[in-house]
Amino acid sequence: MRKDRFSIVGQSRPKIDAWAKVAGETKFADDLLMSRMAHGKLLRSPHPHALIKRIDTTRARALPGVYAVITGRDLPRVKFGILPVSQDEEALCVEKVRMVGDAVAAVAAVDEETAERAAELIEVEYEPLRPLMSIEDSLAHPEVRIHEYGDRPNVHKAVALQFGDVEAAFASSDLVREDVFFFEGNTHLPMEQHSAVAQWGADGKLTLWSSTQTPHYVHRLLAKILDVPQAHIRVVAAPVGGGFGGKLDPFAHEIAACKLAQLSGRPVKITLTREEVFYVHRGRHPVLMWIKTGFRKDGAITGMHFRSWLDGGAYGSYGVASTFYTGALQTVTYQIPVYKFEGARVFTNKPPCGPKRGHGTPQPRFAMECQIDKAAEQLGLDPADMRRRNLAEPFVKTANHLTVTTIGLGECIDRVVEASGWREKRRTLPPGKGIGIACSSYLTGAGTAIYWNDMPHSGVVVRADRSGLVAVLCGATDIGQGSDSILAYLVAEVLGIEPKDIRVHPADTDLTPVDLGSYSSRVTLMAGNAAIQAAERLRGKIFEAVARKLETAPERLVAEDRRVFVDGDPDRGVDFAQAVVLAESLFGVLAFPGSYAPPKRAGKYKGGGVGPSPCYSYSACVVEVDVDRETGEVKPSEVWIAHDVGRALNPLLVEGQVEGSVYMGLGEVLMEEQVFR
Amino acid sequence: MKTLLTLRINGEDRDVLAAAHKTLLEVLREDLNLTGTKHGCELGECGTCTVLVDGLPVLSCLALPIECQGREIRTVEGMARGGDLHPLQQAFAELGAAQCGYCTPGILLTAEALLEETPTPTRDEIKHALAGNLCRCTGYTKILDGVELAALRMKGART
Numbered sequence: 122m123r124k125d126r127f128s129i130v131g132q133s134r135p136k137i138d139a140w141a142k143v144a145g146e147t148k149f150a151d152d153l154l155m156s157r158m159a160h161g162k163l164l165r166s167p168h169p170h171a172l173i174k175r176i177d178t179t180r181a182r183a184l185p186g187v188y189a190v191i192t193g194r195d196l197p198r199v200k201f202g203i204l205p206v207s208q209d210e211e212a213l214c215v216e217k218v219r220m221v222g223d224a225v226a227a228v229a230a231v232d233e234e235t236a237e238r239a240a241e242l243i244e245v246e247y248e249p250l251r252p253l254m255s256i257e258d259s260l261a262h263p264e265v266r267i268h269e270y271g272d273r274p275n276v277h278k279a280v281a282l283q284f285g286d287v288e289a290a291f292a293s294s295d296l297v298r299e300d301v302f303f304f305e306g307n308t309h310l311p312m313e314q315h316s317a318v319a320q321w322g323a324d325g326k327l328t329l330w331s332s333t334q335t336p337h338y339v340h341r342l343l344a345k346i347l348d349v350p351q352a353h354i355r356v357v358a359a360p361v362g363g364g365f366g367g368k369l370d371p372f373a374h375e376i377a378a379c380k381l382a383q384l385s386g387r388p389v390k391i392t393l394t395r396e397e398v399f400y401v402h403r404g405r406h407p408v409l410m411w412i413k414t415g416f417r418k419d420g421a422i423t424g425m426h427f428r429s430w431l432d433g434g435a436y437g438s439y440g441v442a443s444t445f446y447t448g449a450l451q452t453v454t455y456q457i458p459v460y461k462f463e464g465a466r467v468f469t470n471k472p473p474c475g476p477k478r479g480h481g482t483p484q485p486r487f488a489m490e491c492q493i494d495k496a497a498e499q500l501g502l503d504p505a506d507m508r509r510r511n512l513a514e515p516f517v518k519t520a521n522h523l524t525v526t527t528i529g530l531g532e533c534i535d536r537v538v539e540a541s542g543w544r545e546k547r548r549t550l551p552p553g554k555g556i557g558i559a560c561s562s563y564l565t566g567a568g569t570a571i572y573w574n575d576m577p578h579s580g581v582v583v584r585a586d587r588s589g590l591v592a593v594l595c596g597a598t599d600i601g602q603g604s605d606s607i608l609a610y611l612v613a614e615v616l617g618i619e620p621k622d623i624r625v626h627p628a629d630t631d632l633t634p635v636d637l638g639s640y641s642s643r644v645t646l647m648a649g650n651a652a653i654q655a656a657e658r659l660r661g662k663i664f665e666a667v668a669r670k671l672e673t674a675p676e677r678l679v680a681e682d683r684r685v686f687v688d689g690d691p692d693r694g695v696d697f698a699q700a701v702v703l704a705e706s707l708f709g710v711l712a713f714p715g716s717y718a719p720p721k722r723a724g725k726y727k728g729g730g731v732g733p734s735p736c737y738s739y740s741a742c743v744v745e746v747d748v749d750r751e752t753g754e755v756k757p758s759e760v761w762i763a764h765d766v767g768r769a770l771n772p773l774l775v776e777g778q779v780e781g782s783v784y785m786g787l788g789e790v791l792m793e794e795q796v797f798r
Numbered sequence: 799m800k801t802l803l804t805l806r807i808n809g810e811d812r813d814v815l816a817a818a819h820k821t822l823l824e825v826l827r828e829d830l831n832l833t834g835t836k837h838g839c840e841l842g843e844c845g846t847c848t849v850l851v852d853g854l855p856v857l858s859c860l861a862l863p864i865e866c867q868g869r870e871i872r873t874v875e876g877m878a879r880g881g882d883l884h885p886l887q888q889a890f891a892e893l894g895a896a897q898c899g900y901c902t903p904g905i906l907l908t909a910e911a912l913l914e915e916t917p918t919p920t921r922d923e924i925k926h927a928l929a930g931n932l933c934r935c936t937g938y939t940k941i942l943d944g945v946e947l948a949a950l951r952m953k954g955a956r957t
Binding site for chain 2: 140234313601
């Protein structure tokens, strides 16, 4: 989209779905009510690690109002997982449970209460095994195996990468620091619990409505898990009541709902309780980190050796990617000429960790920023200046082969330093007050798909109706971030119409082209570019038809204010709806596709697919805090934050994302804790 | 054992036959199809399911409908007047106070009760009133802004 004046892009405006949301009209998955619908419930393990000796469902089946009861033996005996390299999950465990909350059976009944009662009537005999509850525990007891696969006993994945001679860099440094940090795990906790409704039609076709961030991946995996042709499965993404990475995997309740729907001949809904959401988890990995970094007197980083141990929990999930992510983006923020990374993800008998907002990168960021502060102190440098000194360079390949394009981090630092009064406040605040600075970078969309393929990462179809309405079909999922609105703004901008003239259809694998999902901050860039391409193709045909009618050249036309007209001569033109009629008369149905695939930049090494992105976003943040000198309690009094997001397509939504992430970060740092008893 | 209940919801009397131990949340959503009231923790922790009973915020997951007979129940579906949104709804939509929107109905109703009692609340009073309603998306800033804007507009409409 090349335009020098925008009428929609860059304006703060309400989201297109804001009205439905404030009116309570939005139908989340749990709000779907269907005739004859049954309610499902999962029976979950009370043991962290145990063999399943026997499951008896007789009493549950006999309970009046129960339509179907299943165990893992009613499902194809195939393990699955979101990543092709970690196929280690079962919807309903058959031989062994690996955490409290592992599902072992499921029930569909006339109502939720009956389903719950029936689930309690299922008898399960367990033989408890020794639980392994920490990284140290799992490594110290290789004789107890949580899974039979992995790079070492209880080590899901061990990776080692080296880019240059770090030892030589340390030898020539003025200061070398070694530090150890631990980042506590935490969970997404969206306000909406996961929910799914499945319907298995008399035609043998399955439909699943689900609160998922990745309808496409669920679609692919359901075919494998249920052994049903993928073409006979339809996945519809309901509006998601908050995701943050917690709804990115295929889940037991989705699979159980499908099977129960097949057996009962009824639509089946399963909505998790808040407690169950903690079991399905996939939250931030607890990570133990060791960093050794060399610095010159002027603060420049000479090299870094980074080691991370991730407490993965009971299953693989996205863990291999999470492991690489704990070592990937260090070099994208600051210039690190030589770099060595070793990471290991360890299985424990706890809910599986996965991708939470920033997927595997906030933990190393925390460690590295703390270490830089320590080094600045030792070197007598201002921590803000030291960060500025080390900025990654634009348009270069980093030591670990990641391509940085533009980088606005320097400006971000300058802005927060100035706004916060950093220079005056540092060293002068009274006891009990403090001020600190930190920086970060993150992907704008993962550069590779979860399964290797040469197809687009995002697809959009734009269809113009004779009424002037434009329908946008895209497999992306709006999880509250406003991605549907972004598609509407972009298409409206290209076609010169209003967002209200556009209807964005929710992800529906029968109808919408594939978008890989709402993760890694990818939708605005990837689906957005696909939408621009589709809309421009439509506009091209419209201009061709209108130009013929007006006896002018298509290049002379513009689309603005719901009209298509000769540039500089607004009276010579037609309404948008008329323009559609002219184009459809000439060319037939007006439906145009757009696709986006990121540049292929994966480094030619194992793990090189984790970290590349079409571009990176940057942020710098200053926080002033009050510290209670008796209790040690820390209270942030003010936060200044600057983000390099490129062009803000809707500043209101960008502010919303930034504010929300600041609060989620404060929660992680100051308030949230995971306790296992 | 089911009980016949008569509930006054959003100004209409509704008869419903429901088990006496069902919560108000369940009856609203499952028996009356009023799904605008959201299902949260069902433990009284998150405020997602808030409705108004006689003008006061009540966690519908902890309330029994039988106790609400003869009282005025208000859900998000009752906030708009005909086609006109309540000033709080309007302000929340304009300012981006609803991201995923799941906590929004509960917050709107809690805020409505506040403004009824305190037409021009301070920022701290708004924070206090909304302390029992969790939002995971917005960081609350735009929610507080939304309540302030609505209060301002409602005051303007009164004078």
